[in-house]
Amino acid sequence: MKEEKTMKKKYQILCNVNSILISVILILFLSELLGFTSLCLAQSKSWTTKTRMLTGRFWLSCEVVDGKIYTIGGATRDGAPTLATVEEYDPISDTWTSKQDMPTRRRSMASAVVEGKIYTIGGDPNFRIGVTTGVRTLEVYDPNTDTWTQKTDMPTAREAASASAVNGIIYVMGGVAPGGVFLRNVEAYDPATDTWSTKAPMLFARHALSTAVVNGNIYAMGGGRGEKYVEEYDPATDSWTTKASMLVGNGYFGTGVVNGFIYTMGGGSSPGSPYSRVFAYNPSANKWSEKTAMPTARFGLGAGVVNGKIYAIGGAPGWPPSPLATNEEYNPAITSVENKAINNPASFVLYQNYPNPFNPETRIGYEISKPIRVVLRVMNLLGQEVCTLVNEDKPVGFYEVIWDGKNHHGQRVASGVYLYRLESKDFVQTRKMILLQ
Structure with a gap:
């Protein structure tokens, strides 16, 4: 009997804990929902x-x-x-x-x-x-x-x-x-x-x-x-x-x-x-x-x-x-939901080169969100490396490099579609570009 009462008490405690957890989750869900609604309303008003x-x-x-x-x-x-x-x-x-x-x-x-x-x-x-x-x-x-x-x-x-x-x-x-x-x-x-x-x-x-x-x-x-x-x-x-x-x-x-x-x-x-x-x-x-x-x-x-x-x-x-x-x-008079200063990029980004198609050179931009070693390579469609544009440790920020359409021997490469890939420990992204001769 005593054992049964103890089990019942534990069960009631668990039920109470579950009720509290459900209430907390419900409150958080409603807060997020209201926050999302506020954001949408602010955007629609702005x-x-x-x-x-x-x-x-x-x-x-x-x-x-x-x-x-x-x-x-x-x-x-x-x-x-x-x-x-x-x-x-x-x-x-x-x-x-x-x-x-x-x-x-x-x-x-x-x-x-x-x-x-x-x-x-x-x-x-x-x-x-x-x-x-x-x-x-x-x-x-x-x-x-x-x-x-x-x-x-x-x-x-x-x-x-x-x-x-x-x-x-x-x-x-x-x-x-x-x-x-x-x-x-x-x-x-x-x-x-x-x-x-x-x-x-x-x-x-x-x-x-x-x-x-x-x-x-x-x-x-x-x-x-x-x-x-x-x-x-x-x-x-x-x-x-x-x-x-x-x-x-x-x-x-x-x-x-x-x-x-x-x-x-x-x-x-x-x-x-x-x-x-x-x-x-x-x-x-x-x-x-x-x-x-x-x-x-x-x-x-x-x-x-x-x-x-x-x-x-x-x-x-x-x-x-x-x-x-x-x-x-x-309407700037309506208070923005996001009124915050941003000092650093939020994520790693590899941008589309510009101009594209290009001749004789193009610019490739990228952003990194934390200090890290990055490698930026140009490759042909077979995945063979044409040249390496960047291979070094970089602090947080936006960067831009120029590719002059030459391989690692300094020779002009043929017209066609090329790949460029940004790699780090936490990020890999590849894009295409077109060289016209």
Whole structure:
């Protein structure tokens, strides 16, 4: 009898423990469910899908005049003519209207607004993968009259530069010159006199960067080779200062300024791996934080700010690029669920090489999330090693290497499909690339 009571007591204790465990599991499940619901609600509140652009495109220019957003030029696919298309978006009515075409069709232009007129500068009239044919063209669009005017050409031919205006002067920064030379050049244009002048160059040469103005200073951020650089330019002293780097390498992204914060959206460390991620930079504190991601990952998009909201328009979802007409509205006033600083990559990543196909060389980017020895090899389709690009211990971070199409003897290899593989103790990933001779 005594033994039976003892067994019954143990059974009751076990039942109580089981009940407690079930309750804890249920609470955790509900917490996760509510947390997930909160995340979804926050994302849906932060981002809203709007009416699509009339013409899908990437590498377009995007500027705002009198509460209307103007999307200009761009590209649609490799080998196809670039665009001269101009479209006006009214955020209040959520409608698009076609406007007068730009005289010179172009993509990857720099652009800026002075006294209600849009200045489109440089760019490339062609899109052929691996070929750069930047121009010096400067054309001005007046939304009030829906007309274009030719102005004095920029001194340096370039594409994928960025421009910002301060006190009526437009500053064009960086880019890539014909032949693939990356630039530090800064040239200033005065619309009042239709003249150009040379300014102090950036500290780092780069293209596909983005610039933004806060308190009269220009911030030049990122670059198309996965650069994280942030530099502050003071037009009053014609001088540059290095600032806190971006949290991830980024190029071809959209930018908007709201309440003194610079927001970057989309882009990528290589075009083959576009981001949906959104980051905010506080120039006063010199700090970056991550915000709620865009619904659509893309690079080569445009962005415009109207009434404190940022509109992310167009772009491409991957490489080779295909055009998007996507239009998504971001409201920074809604608190982001993910408002955290990120100092290190979250995982190991091997990015798609760029350009691809390529000739004579290509860039391969990768990220590692902890200090470790990594090996990056190029192989043929039989798995035979062609060359080793990296074989060393690396600290946490983003890296990029160039393969020049040669084997370990320094000899050019034949055209065709090749594999490249990143290996470490904890990670292996392989991708394909195409060499054209």
